Amino acid sequence: MPLRQAATAAGLVTGYVADAVFGDPRRGHPVAGFGRAAQALEQRVWADSKVRGAAYTAVCAGTVTGLGVAAQLLTRKRPFARFALTAASTWVVLGGRGLAAEGTRMARLLDDGDLPGARQRLSHLCARDATGLDTEQLARATTESIAENTSDAVVAPLLWGAVAGIPGLLGYRALNTLDAMVGYRSPKYANFGWASARADDLANLVPSRVGAALTVASAPLAGGFAGPAFRTWRRDGKHHPSPNAGQVEAAFAGALGVRLGGTNSYGGRTERRGVLGDGREPEPVDVRRAVRLSRAVGLAALAVAVAVTR
Template sequence: MGRDCMWILCSVLLGFLLDLCFGDPHWLPHPVVWIGKGISGMERLLRWIFPKTPGGECAAGVVLAVMIPLLSLVISGGVLYLAYRISFWLWFVLHTFWAYQIPATKCLAAESKKVYAALQAGDLDSAKKLLSYLVGRETTQLTEEEVTKACVETVAENTSDGVTAPLFYLLLGGVPLGFCYKAINTLDSMVGYRNEKYIHFGTASAKLDDAANWIPSRLCGLLMIAAAGVLGLDGKNAFRIFRRDRNNHLSPNSAQTESAAAGALGIQLGGTHVYFGQIVEKPTIGDRIRSAEAADILRTNGLMYAAAMLSVGLFGLCRALIVFVIT
């Protein structure tokens, strides 16, 4: 058992290095796409089966929130088990390949750099369009500084959702638990909205995502504070703002990393935004020590990379210690 646990650790570390090197090429089929298709198909089925009442939609949403992560865990675990029965090395290659696909470190950095490049070129319209692919809010009326802050916010939030939380679950339970987490995260991004269509149906998925990210987001906030010190940013202020503003968000988790980033950069994030035509009022995060500038996107990417490295070291060490104890 200890030997298999160490091989999982090696596989996840190798997968993380592959993600840093290659990201997610568009031509490569991605399992999360299939998870998304499964969510869409099951949503249609459940809406047809359950009554179109608030209670019926809530019940359907609970079934969806249970079935999709469970299927993701069982299917990936079953395929890996069959691969292991055929050949250990087939299992290792497949596990490593999927471990490479689960985090989104380079992809997140690459997409945010496109917004930065457009801002640097003075093309605000392109920057707003590129930003719209990354955020759920309305972007057409944003100023240059607001585009910058929105990009900083999404990189900071997704440092946990897209990088350190997947690594946390990968190193905790291997690829099956990693896919289970990605399914929960994908559910929230697809149905976890407070609009008319999903206010009842998406409640269970949103709550499940909050629960799954509760520990990882707080660990990531602390890791980003440490990363700020490593990168020569304001680690002391990052810790101060983290302590003060880490709950200044409608989500219990999003401000954990956004507050650390805002403090490290000395800018103010949050505030009122427009989502799907509706004004959503949010508290501010951080102090406006200075105005946000396009280079803050690159600085936040630096925080993301440093936090990812620190998380791999911390979570990997914890797993290695557990293996040592049980063997």
């Protein structure tokens, strides 16, 4: 393996370990800073226009990706610097520890029967309206969010870092953050957020399917079976309105032997999704199993990323 390639691979591993041990930086998180800057720009340029939204996406994601390109070029002949910047970038963009922590908190609240606390805490995982959700519905929402974010916050950044280095890590996280900010099918963002949502869909097209395949392979580590995970993924993955989220959610449903999907509410807007899996409704214990499965998929994704690093 060439030295620069080895430096990138070592940086990915080190950044993954840093996220697993320390989690997100407690102060001055660069992703939060990017979000504040993007929000400030949105307030200045928003219009009910796809063209204006596309320009907004290009400026925000292009600036961050450009910084990554500059870092990649400046470290072309400096392998230790390449390693250090790759490790720092990987740590910043990954969210595996935070995702597992939120899933564990939700499982604890549901075990304790603290539905008001669980409804409030769900906002840390997704934008779903939790008002009136019962234990099974909260467990389903949490399991779905863990599955989707395993792909978005762990698998995809690692793969983009492997094939495109620092620009891939930073550019992917910028697009994913923009999608979370403006990529909604709401009256305000249907047009302005269209480009951000579509760009995020394209960026996750391959990683989501790799994540689903790794979920199948990792199913036994969460007390599940690879066969049902594979069959549910191939049968139900296309039933989700997102071209990517349904892939991993369906694989998780089959791996855990539960039923995901159905009707969700987002800020007063009801969205009826297809049913994923043929098992029972998720329970709090399944949230803990989903956390274990998410961690296993993350490790498998790291191994794949190291193997395909360019």
